Amino acid sequence: MSTYYAGLLADVGILTLGGLSVYIILATGQLSLGNAGFMGIGAYITSYLTVTLGIGITPALFVAAVASGIIGVVVGFPALRLKGIYLAIATLGFGEMVRSFFLNLSAMGGSSGFHGMKHISVGYIWVWVIGILLVVMLLERSRVWLEMQAVNDDETAAGLVGLNATAIKVGAFGAGAAVAAISGGLFAHHHVYIEPGNFGFERSIDFVLAVILGGSTVGPGALVGSLVLVMLRFAGRHDGTGAA
Amino acid sequence: MLLQQLVNGLTLGAVYTLIALSFSLVMGILGVLNLAIAELFMLGAYFGFTAILAQLPLPVALVAAMLGSALVAIVIQKIAYEPLRDAPIVTPMLSTLGFSIILQNVATNVWGSDPLQLTDEVLPGRLTLGSVSISTMQLLVMGATVALVAILAFVVQKTPAGRALRAVAENRDVARLLGVSAARVTLLAFVLSGVMAGAAGVLIGMHYAVITPYMGVDIGLKAIAVMVIGGTTRIWGALVAGPLIGIAEVMTVAYGGSQVRDFVVYGLMILILLLRPQGILGGSRSEQGQRV
Amino acid sequence: MTAPALLSLKNITKLFGGIRALADVSFDVAPGQIVGVIGPNGAGKTSMFNVITGAYKADSGHVMLAGEDVTNQPPHRIARAGISRTFQNIRLFGGMTVWEHLLVSQPHSESLMRRVLPTRWADPTALQRAEEVLAFFGLEEMKDRNARSLPYGLQRRVEMARAVTARPKLLLLDEPVAGMNHDEAEDIRKLILRLRDDGLSVLLIEHDMAFVMNLCDYLHVVDFGAMIAHGRPEEVRADPVVLEAYLGRAA
Numbered sequence: 001m002s003t004y005y006a007g008l009l010a011d012v013g014i015l016t017l018g019g020l021s022v023y024i025i026l027a028t029g030q031l032s033l034g035n036a037g038f039m040g041i042g043a044y045i046t047s048y049l050t051v052t053l054g055i056g057i058t059p060a061l062f063v064a065a066v067a068s069g070i071i072g073v074v075v076g077f078p079a080l081r082l083k084g085i086y087l088a089i090a091t092l093g094f095g096e097m098v099r100s101f102f103l104n105l106s107a108m109g110g111s112s113g114f115h116g117m118k119h120i121s122v123g124y125i126w127v128w129v130i131g132i133l134l135v136v137m138l139l140e141r142s143r144v145w146l147e148m149q150a151v152n153d154d155e156t157a158a159g160l161v162g163l164n165a166t167a168i169k170v171g172a173f174g175a176g177a178a179v180a181a182i183s184g185g186l187f188a189h190h191h192v193y194i195e196p197g198n199f200g201f202e203r204s205i206d207f208v209l210a211v212i213l214g215g216s217t218v219g220p221g222a223l224v225g226s227l228v229l230v231m232l233r234f235a236g237r238h239d240g241t242g243a244a
Numbered sequence: 245m246l247l248q249q250l251v252n253g254l255t256l257g258a259v260y261t262l263i264a265l266s267f268s269l270v271m272g273i274l275g276v277l278n279l280a281i282a283e284l285f286m287l288g289a290y291f292g293f294t295a296i297l298a299q300l301p302l303p304v305a306l307v308a309a310m311l312g313s314a315l316v317a318i319v320i321q322k323i324a325y326e327p328l329r330d331a332p333i334v335t336p337m338l339s340t341l342g343f344s345i346i347l348q349n350v351a352t353n354v355w356g357s358d359p360l361q362l363t364d365e366v367l368p369g370r371l372t373l374g375s376v377s378i379s380t381m382q383l384l385v386m387g388a389t390v391a392l393v394a395i396l397a398f399v400v401q402k403t404p405a406g407r408a409l410r411a412v413a414e415n416r417d418v419a420r421l422l423g424v425s426a427a428r429v430t431l432l433a434f435v436l437s438g439v440m441a442g443a444a445g446v447l448i449g450m451h452y453a454v455i456t457p458y459m460g461v462d463i464g465l466k467a468i469a470v471m472v473i474g475g476t477t478r479i480w481g482a483l484v485a486g487p488l489i490g491i492a493e494v495m496t497v498a499y500g501g502s503q504v505r506d507f508v509v510y511g512l513m514i515l516i517l518l519l520r521p522q523g524i525l526g527g528s529r530s531e532q533g534q535r536v
Numbered sequence: 537m538t539a540p541a542l543l544s545l546k547n548i549t550k551l552f553g554g555i556r557a558l559a560d561v562s563f564d565v566a567p568g569q570i571v572g573v574i575g576p577n578g579a580g581k582t583s584m585f586n587v588i589t590g591a592y593k594a595d596s597g598h599v600m601l602a603g604e605d606v607t608n609q610p611p612h613r614i615a616r617a618g619i620s621r622t623f624q625n626i627r628l629f630g631g632m633t634v635w636e637h638l639l640v641s642q643p644h645s646e647s648l649m650r651r652v653l654p655t656r657w658a659d660p661t662a663l664q665r666a667e668e669v670l671a672f673f674g675l676e677e678m679k680d681r682n683a684r685s686l687p688y689g690l691q692r693r694v695e696m697a698r699a700v701t702a703r704p705k706l707l708l709l710d711e712p713v714a715g716m717n718h719d720e721a722e723d724i725r726k727l728i729l730r731l732r733d734d735g736l737s738v739l740l741i742e743h744d745m746a747f748v749m750n751l752c753d754y755l756h757v758v759d760f761g762a763m764i765a766h767g768r769p770e771e772v773r774a775d776p777v778v779l780e781a782y783l784g785r786a787a
Binding site for chain 2: 201205
Binding site for chain 3: 139151158
């Protein structure tokens with residue numbers, strides 16, 4: 001397999017995880033247009049851990065996922081106050097704030113970016129992608145998933161049958177943020193260079209598109225959507241010199 | 245120095261105001277966030293530049309930008325909004341998002357992805373008042389903004405069509421009962437919003453003398469923040485929030501904080517959403533969540 | 537009433553703006569009782585349910601469940617403390633099958649592990665409970681149908697089944713036989729009696745007088761947000777105050 005197609009495959013994997021991060025949050029009825037922010041958080045934390053502290057990539061990804069998950073929970077609480085389009089706008093703002101934060105973080109290179117990560121193989125990326133996809137597919141057969149659907153559909157009725165809508169919605173934000181962070185960590189170590197611009201609004205939109213193109217009601221949809229999106233990009237490129 | 249920054253800030257603020265009004269017309273009246281407005285703005289700039297490069301006079305370029313964007317806005321309304329009118333509010337937002345990607349691709353294919361530059365200044369000359377120097381172009385940006393806002397205000401406040409707009413904004417169902425044609429009001433909101441976005445595009449394009457197919461996203465997102473800060477449920481909040489954010493941005497850049505400005509603007513936007521959804525100027529909170 | 541009350545409302549007042557939806561309402565539901573709340577439309581019956589279940593905050597007064605003060609707790613806490621309800625306008629979850637409704641409303645004492653793993657192989661107790669309730673309500677054949685696509689009468693049944701799955705101490709039914717014909721209502725009446733035999737207490741709102749009189753052990757009459765009468769069905773039926781509230785208005 002040529003490096004070029006390997007790169008495309010890596011892009012599909014990373015995008016799939018991003019799509020899943022949106023999908024998990026969307027399952028509770030919350031649309032996040034800021035998941036590139038969590039991806040960026042994951043990318044920077046993982047890179048800091050592997051480059052500066054010399055930790056292995058796998059533990060670094062776990063740490064980044066937990067850290068980003070906690071930030072996701074913190075973001076999830078105020079998000080409870082907002083619904084629909086207002087939540088979408090607020091998460092969009094969150095994503096832009098994170099991007100702006102890394103632009104100012106001179107310790108991690110600021111606008112000139114950060115490098116020094118060791119390149120990871122496409123196979124390693126896909127171990128994560130398949131692993132997380134399987135976890136999500138198992139989760140879809142669990143009671144928690146039904147609880148998420150219930151909260152999505154009718155929060156009041158869900159509360160009155162004993163479901164804690166707050167915990168479920170905030171938890172979904174945390175889980176989505178963790179998955180996005182892993183996507184970011186893998187991105188950073190695949191491209192071995194990151195800059196704040198990698199994690200802007202367009203990236204968040206790609207995640208959402210991957211979910212929508214693949215059908216927003218099943219987990220593997222994110223994988224299908226990512227494939228479609230990367231192939232569309234590939235087909236739309238006349239010169240064929242690299243993916244977006 | 246301070247006055248000079250104020251003038252520069254007002255120029256930027258004027259453009260924010262126009263785009264924020266464009267967002268706010270559709271959001272305030274129909275409750276839909278039309279994300280393609282960012283690309284209407286970009287297209288307006290290209291329409292205007294095309295006219296200028298064809299040696300057409302400046303007013304023609306302005307009109308071409310406004311009409312061109314308004315036409316595209318109608319297409320968006322017919323294809324991306326109308327079929328989804330009764331879907332959950334997030335759905336039309338996503339379809340306008342899809343549309344904006346298409347528009348960006350179209351622009352890239354028609355005009356190329358490289359920046360398009362004007363070789364000559366469209367409006368050379370500067371006006372010097374004491375220590376403050378204002379370019380004629382800046383004057384045009386601000387003057388045109390004031391004129392457009394005045395026209396918009398007249399249309400919305402004084403004409404029958406504007407009354408229909410406000411009726412729908414107030415209460416869609418009641419307006420329908422009173423015989424207001426929702427379809428026509430929707431179309432009008434999209435057209436006006438296209439006109440504003442197109443004008444903003446050509447104005448900022450001529451001001452910077454360079455445009456790209458990707459110019460819409462950053463300014464578009466910023467304009468959404470301006471709209472929110474002005475209050476999503478009131479159209480005119482943007483008149484205050486636009487200049488305010490424009491000046492604040494120019495000031496932070498001038499006084500060494502260029503990198504923190506986005507952080508502050510979006511932070512403020514989120515705070516407003518959480519604490520004062522009616523915007524900085526809004527009165528009562530009764531409108532909160534009205535169209536959620 | 538001799539037994540200590542299962543549910544006890546003490547001087548509940550609920551205001552909407554200046555209007556008193558509930559004015560100083562007090563009453564008890566003893567364990568194992570079927571208690572009805574009747575009254576004209578807009579008398580405050582559903583508001584009372586909403587205060588009991590935490591959907592509305594009471595402006596004053598207390599709601600006690602088995603001696604525990606649950607006033608103004610979040611709805612999910614009150615539900616977990618042992619109160620389940622159905623809604624006047626049925627509120628089933630969209631896109632979910634009957635079976636899924638019975639899984640999602642299981643008792644809430646279970647570990648997170650059981651909840652996040654696939655129910656099919658990680659949670660035999662939940663499956664067993666769901667089967668049990670399914671059989672009790674005679675919904676076996678509808679198991680995999682989308683709940684909202686069922687006929688109206690069956691939807692009411694599914695909603696009741698969902699409420700019962702959580703093993704509540706007290707079941708609140710908001711107009712359980714509204715829109716049903718006589719036979720369907722009779723089926724529901726038998727179901728409620730069987731539930732009581734299993735140890736459940738029931739508090740219900742209903743307009744169908746024949747249904748209420750045939751089913752309830754005790755009745756409370758509400759009008760303009762206040763309790764105007766109470767007693768056994770035959771006592772209430774003969775109460776002139778009640779006749780006045782109903783007939784006086786209807787005339």
